[in-house]
Structures are given as structure tokens and as C-alpha cells.
Amino acid sequence: MDGRVVLRMAPFPSGSLHIGSGRMLFVNQHYRERYHGRLLLVFDDTVGSEEKRVETEFFDLILGDCELAGVRPDEVLYKSDRIGRHYPWARRVIERGAAYVCRCPAELLRENRAQGRACPERSQTPPEARDEWDRMLGGSYAPGEAVLRLKTDLADPDPAFRDRVLFRISDLDHPRVGHRYRVWPLLEFSWAVDDIELGITHILRGKDLVVEDRMERYVWDLLEVPGPPFLHWGLLRVREAKVSKSKSYREVKTGVYDGWADPRTWSLRSLDRRGITMEALREFTLSFGMSLTDIEVPAETLYAENRQRIDARTLRRAFVPEAVRLVIDGYPFDLAQVELANHPDRPELGRRTVRAGPELYLARPDLQAHAGEEVRLKDLVNIRLPTDAPVAGGTARAEFTSRPNQRLPRLTWVAVPGAVPVDILEVDGSHRIGFGEAALADAEPRATYQFERVGFVRLDDAPAGTRPVRVVFGHP
RNA sequence: GCUCCCGUAGUCUAGUCCGGUCAAGGAUUCGGGGCCUUCGACCCCGUAACGCGGGUUCGAAUCCCGCCGGGAGCACCA
Known part of the structure; x- marks a missing residue:
């Protein structure tokens, strides 16, 4: 087994991979590594339909998703390059007397199938079927006029299995191969061929x-070729991610979403943008094994996995949403600045000097929750809050009370001078704006931070110096 | 309706093939406590499950039958 395993992934290029379809990547990759096998990426880009079009941009998008996930296929193939190879197989099936060219309109075909009734063409002899097949290939029929069907059992309990269509005619312009083929295999048959x-x-x-x-x-048995075994996994849904591929597609196309990296798509790239590591996602996905059960998992499980990985190396920063300017009467003059640890438990991550002073931004929700109370400004001093909280953007006065650390509600603050405007893109696509501490001014794009009492965020890939600083919310 | 698949704590999972070591393990959530100048992390404690009913057996989460519940598919889409 070791070294001889060959796996394949077959996405249809109609969108970026999301958290559910990403399972394909991680599972295949996992078994590839475990058995030192090969992994093929085969784009399932047969011609599709009017509703389900192949679009070229998605080839690169999916390749990018693989790259992002750390999955490098040994080979990348396109089904649309392989259509010619399917025709000889069709011929073999016909020779066995197991296929015929059906000229029923789609409607009638379906009805007959539902009734378990045979179409007149079903009695074609192999030579007759072959002639008809040649006419199909030769262009004698228009789309919809003829299909090649497999003879199974019209009494099969599963109606879907009765004389399935193997090939159909389509004039759609394929983005890679144009009109090179008119007769296209359907998914099942094409895979029966290609998997072999x-x-x-x-x-x-x-x-x-x-x-x-x-x-x-069925096809393998018919042609007496041994085929590989199948293994399946059930549906994976993340509770918070009500993703529909078609909705994401529409919203990205119309610009409602901020491209495929919009958090609302729950695509791999959107998770990456939020600072969720692919390692965490991989562990998360693999933890469900190959169970056939359909599962719905709270996003928190993924967040916990990610937190475990990034918490120890993520620097802390102060951020204040819905900022209100607070002037503190009686503020001690010698406390113009304080030195803070970048991480409470990891001294090796260094320290930073932060401006303090009598003018600070505080979060309006904090002011409301503790109106009139004495509170601790984290790592600074104790103050008494005003009884009325002004609206965000307003100013209020507070009163210095004492310096020593006390067991009081601890609030986050940012010094007004040097405060950096920050825009947090939330998971639901909304924005939360506020001020971050001055140290954020020269933060690297793509850097991950924990905003204390807010959560883990990642800087967007905007040029340094962009204001407000654009960050994407990851998770608490 | 038909076909196939799946039911272990709030959620996910190990165990089911080959019955005993499972009075069911782990993760996460939740509750309580500790610690740290974050509501984060860490440490300790705790709550909590074999869908139901029969059967086989000395013994059933595991095997058999029935029921109930959930999911997917039923395209000239992939």
C-alpha cells in the first residue's frame, strides 16, 4: 500500500472552496501523506449547463485555495482535455450491447423512466447503436435530440438508476476547449473512465x-475492469456559516461581497484573512474523521483550535470601539506614559511604551455599563466615571481617584494623542470603528493581534499607512 | 413517495466490523473555584450520552428484528 496510493480531488470550477468543501483538500492530503501516495487535482470541467457554467477565473482561484491550504497536487489535470479518451469506452459499452442512442425528448425520457417503460430505441442491436452513436459524434443531431444511455434495469427500485444518460450533446462554448467537442460525457461515466x-x-x-x-x-463490472474502492464523508456544516455557494457567487459577482475573501463566504481565503490558520482548520476538519454522519459544528470549536495555536505568539494591543473622549481631572502628571508587556504570559515577546495622559478614549458601552462607578483603567490608574455617557465621538470628564491596582472593573483605554483610527470588519460584513493604540501605526499588513477584551484580529493586506487601519475580526 | 445512508452528553468524536478489559475515553461548550492588571490564556473541580421497544447471550453501545428521528439523492448539473 505504502507509496502506491493514488488519490484525486475533483472540484467543479464554480467558486472558491469554502469551509465544507475544504474537507476534500485536507482529507485527501492526509491520506496522501500517510501512505506517501500521489494526489491529483482533476478539474471536473465538463461543459456543465446554462445554470452551471464553467468559468476560467475559478481554476486559478481553486489552485490558490490549494496553495493556501498547503496542498500541492502532484499533477493538475482538466477533464475537458480528456473528452476524446471517453469515446472508445463508450464504444466498448455499445459493443457489449449495454448502451443505446435514445432520441426521446428529455420530458418523455424522464416519464418513461419513472414508469419503468422502455423507449423504442432500447432494442437497438449493437451495430445499430454504433451507427447512431457515430451519427451523434458526426453532428447529425442537435443538442437535446439524442443521448447515449446505459442499459441497466428498468425495474430498478431506484428510478435514478434506470438507464442513465452517459453522453449528451451540448453546443455551449467551453472556456478552455471552446467547441472542440459536442458530445460530452456525464459525470459518472467520465469518472468511470478517468478513475481507471x-x-x-x-x-x-x-x-x-x-x-x-x-x-x-456498474460500468466497471460491465467492462470487467477492477475499480478502486470508495470512501465517503458526510456533510459538514458550521452552524454560524449559513453558506450557499450560489448566494456567495451572486454576492461576489454583484459586488455586495468584498470578493471571495469576504468573511460572509466562509471561504478558505476568508478564514485566512481572519487570521485562522490553515493548520487549525486542518486539525478541525480531520477531527471529524470519515464519518458518514452529517454534522453541524459550532464555529467556536474551530476558534478554540485556532486560539490554541496562536494565543501564545500573538501580541496584545488596546482597541476602543465607539470611542468617547474622556478628560481626567486630577490625573497625575508623572504618568505621561507607561511600559506594557506585549503578552501577559510571555516576557520574551517584549515590551512597548504607551502614551497615557489625562486625555483618553474609552468605549461608550463601558462608560454606560459603569456610569458613576469607580473603575480601573487597565495598567494605569483608578478613576470615577461620569454618570452620563455621551454619544460616541463626544467628550466627558472623569475624576482621578487613586493609583494602586484594585479589584475594580478593568477598562481598556487609548491615549488620545497618537491614537490610530481602526476599522474592524466583522464576520457578518459589518464594520466596527474605533481607536487603537499608537503602536498599531506601523503594524505590518497581515499581522495578527489580540485586541484586549475584543478578540483576535488580523490586519488586512492594505499598504502600511492606510487610515483607518483595516483589520478583520477573527474570533474571541 | 421511492432509493441509499446515519443515530454515543449542548456540540463533535473514540469505541460498533472481531460482545466482556466501557458502571463508556477525549475535545469543545456550560457551571463552580484558583491565578494573572483582558471578558483572553493557564490550573483544579463538576454537570452531562449509548434514539425507543423487543430478541439472542452468562454478558449487548457492539449481533438480530421492529419502530422512531435525521440527512442525502431521485437531471440530457457537477
């Missing part, structure tokens, strides 16, 4: 494709 021709040893895929197993197996 590519020497695939194990097929690992989502259970949405289990019916297709049966078709592939």
Missing part, C-alpha cells in the same frame, strides 16, 4: 456522490 485511466487507487469524496459510486461500479 489515471490509475486511481482510492476514491475519497463527499457522500453527496454515493449514487455515482454505483454507476461507476
Whole structure:
């Protein structure tokens, strides 16, 4: 087994991979590594349909998703390059008397199938079928006028399995191969062929494709070729991620979403943008094993996995949302600045000097929650808050009370001089604006921080110096 | 409706093939406590599960039957 395993992943290029479809990447990668095998990426880009079009931009997008996830396929192939190889297989099936060219309109075909009724063409002899097949290939039929169908059992309990269509005619312009082919195989048959021709040893895929197993197996048995075993995983949904691929597609296309990295897509790249590491995502995904159960997991589980990985190396910074300017009467003059640790438990991550002073920004929600109370400004002094909280952007006065650390509610603050405007992009696409401490002024793009009492955020990939500083919320 | 698949704590998972070592392990959540100048981290403690009903057996989460519940598919899409 070791070293001889060949796996394949077959995405349809219609969007970026999201948290659920990413499972394909991690599972295949996992088994590839475990058995030192090969992993092929085969774009399942047969011609599709009017509703399901192949779009070239998605080839690169998906390749980028793989790269991001740290999955490097040994080979990248396109089904659309391989269509010619499927025709001889069709011929073999016809020779066995197991396929015929059906000229029923789609409507009638479906009805007959539902009734378990045979179409007149079903009785074609192999030579007749071959002639008809040649006419199909030769262009005698228009799209919809003829299909090649497999003879199974019209009494099969599963109607979907009765004489499935193997090839159909389509005039759609394919973005890679144009009009090179008119006769296109359907997914099941194309895989029955390619899984053999590519020497695939194990097929690992989502259970949405289990019916297709049966078709592939049927063709292999018919042609007396041994085929690889199938393994499936159930549906994985993240509770908070109500993603629909078509919705994401629409919103990205119309610009409602900020591209495929918009947090609302829950795409791999959006998670990366939020500072969720691919290692965490990989562990998270793999933890579900190959169970056939459909599962719904709270995002918190993923967040916990990520927190475990990044907490110890992530620098702390102060951020104040819905900032209110607070002038503190009686503030001690010698406390113009304080030196703070970058991480409470990791001295090796260094320290920074932060401006303090009598003019500070505080969060309006904090002011409201503790109106009139004495509070501790974290790492600074104790003050008494005003009884009325002004609106965000307003100013209020507070009163210095004492210096020593006391067990009081601890609030986050940012000195007004040098405060950096920050815009947090939330998971639901909304924005939270506020001020961050001055140290954020020269933060590197893509750097991850923990905003104390807010959560883990990652800087967007904007040029340094962009104001407000754009960050994306990761998780608490 | 038909076909296939799946049911272990709030959530996810180990165990089910090959019955005993499972009075069910782990993770996360939640509750309580400790510690640290974050509501984060860390440490300690705790709550909590074999869908239901029969059967086989000395013994069932594990095998059999029935029921109930959930999911997916039923395209000339992938």
C-alpha cells in the first residue's frame, strides 16, 4: 500500500472552496501523506449547463485555495482535455450491447423512466447503436435530440438508476476547449473512465456522490475492469456559516461581497484573512474523521483550535470601539506614559511604551455599563466615571481617584494623542470603528493581534499607512 | 413517495466490523473555584450520552428484528 496510493480531488470550477468543501483538500492530503501516495487535482470541467457554467477565473482561484491550504497536487489535470479518451469506452459499452442512442425528448425520457417503460430505441442491436452513436459524434443531431444511455434495469427500485444518460450533446462554448467537442460525457461515466485511466487507487469524496459510486461500479463490472474502492464523508456544516455557494457567487459577482475573501463566504481565503490558520482548520476538519454522519459544528470549536495555536505568539494591543473622549481631572502628571508587556504570559515577546495622559478614549458601552462607578483603567490608574455617557465621538470628564491596582472593573483605554483610527470588519460584513493604540501605526499588513477584551484580529493586506487601519475580526 | 445512508452528553468524536478489559475515553461548550492588571490564556473541580421497544447471550453501545428521528439523492448539473 505504502507509496502506491493514488488519490484525486475533483472540484467543479464554480467558486472558491469554502469551509465544507475544504474537507476534500485536507482529507485527501492526509491520506496522501500517510501512505506517501500521489494526489491529483482533476478539474471536473465538463461543459456543465446554462445554470452551471464553467468559468476560467475559478481554476486559478481553486489552485490558490490549494496553495493556501498547503496542498500541492502532484499533477493538475482538466477533464475537458480528456473528452476524446471517453469515446472508445463508450464504444466498448455499445459493443457489449449495454448502451443505446435514445432520441426521446428529455420530458418523455424522464416519464418513461419513472414508469419503468422502455423507449423504442432500447432494442437497438449493437451495430445499430454504433451507427447512431457515430451519427451523434458526426453532428447529425442537435443538442437535446439524442443521448447515449446505459442499459441497466428498468425495474430498478431506484428510478435514478434506470438507464442513465452517459453522453449528451451540448453546443455551449467551453472556456478552455471552446467547441472542440459536442458530445460530452456525464459525470459518472467520465469518472468511470478517468478513475481507471489515471490509475486511481482510492476514491475519497463527499457522500453527496454515493449514487455515482454505483454507476461507476456498474460500468466497471460491465467492462470487467477492477475499480478502486470508495470512501465517503458526510456533510459538514458550521452552524454560524449559513453558506450557499450560489448566494456567495451572486454576492461576489454583484459586488455586495468584498470578493471571495469576504468573511460572509466562509471561504478558505476568508478564514485566512481572519487570521485562522490553515493548520487549525486542518486539525478541525480531520477531527471529524470519515464519518458518514452529517454534522453541524459550532464555529467556536474551530476558534478554540485556532486560539490554541496562536494565543501564545500573538501580541496584545488596546482597541476602543465607539470611542468617547474622556478628560481626567486630577490625573497625575508623572504618568505621561507607561511600559506594557506585549503578552501577559510571555516576557520574551517584549515590551512597548504607551502614551497615557489625562486625555483618553474609552468605549461608550463601558462608560454606560459603569456610569458613576469607580473603575480601573487597565495598567494605569483608578478613576470615577461620569454618570452620563455621551454619544460616541463626544467628550466627558472623569475624576482621578487613586493609583494602586484594585479589584475594580478593568477598562481598556487609548491615549488620545497618537491614537490610530481602526476599522474592524466583522464576520457578518459589518464594520466596527474605533481607536487603537499608537503602536498599531506601523503594524505590518497581515499581522495578527489580540485586541484586549475584543478578540483576535488580523490586519488586512492594505499598504502600511492606510487610515483607518483595516483589520478583520477573527474570533474571541 | 421511492432509493441509499446515519443515530454515543449542548456540540463533535473514540469505541460498533472481531460482545466482556466501557458502571463508556477525549475535545469543545456550560457551571463552580484558583491565578494573572483582558471578558483572553493557564490550573483544579463538576454537570452531562449509548434514539425507543423487543430478541439472542452468562454478558449487548457492539449481533438480530421492529419502530422512531435525521440527512442525502431521485437531471440530457457537477
